[in-house]
Amino acid sequence: GQQLNQSPQSMFIQEGEDVSMNCTSSSIFNTWLWYKQDPGEGPVLLIALYKAGELTSNGRLTAQFGITRKDSFLNISASIPSDVGIYFCAGQFLNAGGTSYGKLTFGQGTILTVHP
Amino acid sequence: DADVTQTPRNRITKTGKRIMLECSQTKGHDRMYWYRQDPGLGLRLIYYSFDVKDINKGEISDGYSVSRQAQAKFSLSLESAIPNQTALYFCATSDYFQETQYFGPGTRLLVL
Numbered sequence: 001g002q003q004l005n006q007s008p009q010s011m012f013i014q015e016g017e018d019v020s021m022n023c024t025s026s027s028i029f030n031t032w033l034w035y036k037q038d039p040g041e042g043p044v045l046l047i048a049l050y051k052a053g054e055l056t057s058n059g060r061l062t063a064q065f066g067i068t069r070k071d072s073f074l075n076i077s078a079s080i081p082s083d084v085g086i087y088f089c090a091g092q093f094l095n096a097g098g099t100s101y102g103k104l105t106f107g108q109g110t111i112l113t114v115h116p
Numbered sequence: 117d118a119d120v121t122q123t124p125r126n127r128i129t130k131t132g133k134r135i136m137l138e139c140s141q142t143k144g145h146d147r148m149y150w151y152r153q154d155p156g157l158g159l160r161l162i163y164y165s166f167d168v169k170d171i172n173k174g175e176i177s178d179g180y181s182v183s184r185q186a187q188a189k190f191s192l193s194l195e196s197a198i199p200n201q202t203a204l205y206f207c208a209t210s211d212y213f214q215e216t217q218y219f220g221p222g223t224r225l226l227v228l
Binding site for chain 1 (some may be wrong): 120156157158159160161164189206208215216219220221222
């Protein structure tokens with residue numbers, strides 16, 4: 001099955017710094033998603049990417065779908081304390097019959113700590 | 117009110133006990149999922165259901181079973197709980213046309 005490697009596993013940064021994290025896959029994905037999980041809650045979708053090369057922003061967040069379709073990155077600019085949490089990448093692979101539609105493969109997560 | 121709810125939010129049980137985790141959604145989605153989250157392993161799919169009559173195993177279904185009682189309800193059961201099933205469990209839903217999944221708040225399970 002598809003495997004996703006997400007890095008780094010954790011980051012400790014100062015407020016105001018920029019953050020970058022990425023995911024790589026051994027297989028091609030048709031869709032890349034980035035989720036954030038706040039402490040004690042379920043993951044919430046931040047950005048969805050549907051096309052190779054696509055670059056999408058959501059406020060201070062920017063994500064890109066890699067040209068090879070095997071990777072994606074997420075950048076957070078000018079971090080603030082509420083950016084603290086676990087960030088997950090997720091990919092969807094569509095098989096020939098489309099039966100994998102809706103099934104996601106998740107990365108291991110990046111734990112982000114922001115010091116004021 | 118939350119769109120996806122899970123009960124209980126926390127549960128402590130003993131090895132060998134049968135327990136059920138419940139998920140309800142008001143989003144009107146056909147598709148529902150159960151995931152397990154362990155530190156450093158991300159979210160792993162246990163079971164998923166694309167409609168009331170469709171149940172499928174995920175990557176780690178051993179030791180678990182599910183029931184889709186209605187479009188809005190999807191339950192996860194541990195027939196005989198064991199300590200390595202201690203984890204955070206999430207339910208999620210999605211629409212047929214969307215790959216975006218919406219997660220519940222999670223159930224923290226401790227098996228002693």
